[in-house]
Amino acid sequence: MVMIIKTTWVSVFALAAVLLVILTPAAEAVTCSPLQLSPCAAAISSSSPPSALCCAKLKEQKPCLCGYMRNPNLRRFVSSPNARKVSNSCKLPIPRC
Structure with missing residues (x-):
């Protein structure tokens, strides 16, 4: 009886793991292009928000x-x-590289 309960729990956990992988959306890859930050040019070059x-x-x-x-x-x-001010205003921590 104990073996059947263990097998059932293992099956439930395995099913849950598979569902989690299937239902979790894949992260989109980011294309690194500094031109994508052009909307920030005015704020970086001046003190505008x-x-x-x-x-x-x-x-x-x-x-x-x-x-x-x-x-x-x-x-x-x-x-x-x-x-740095723009990053703080956007509530984005400055990365430690």
């Missing part, structure tokens, strides 16, 4: 930010004081 589109693009490009910081041509834009 970022737009909703800027914040959305910044959050979308979050996985790419460390790569941008490593690029000598982009580093000054991504890690500037105004870029």
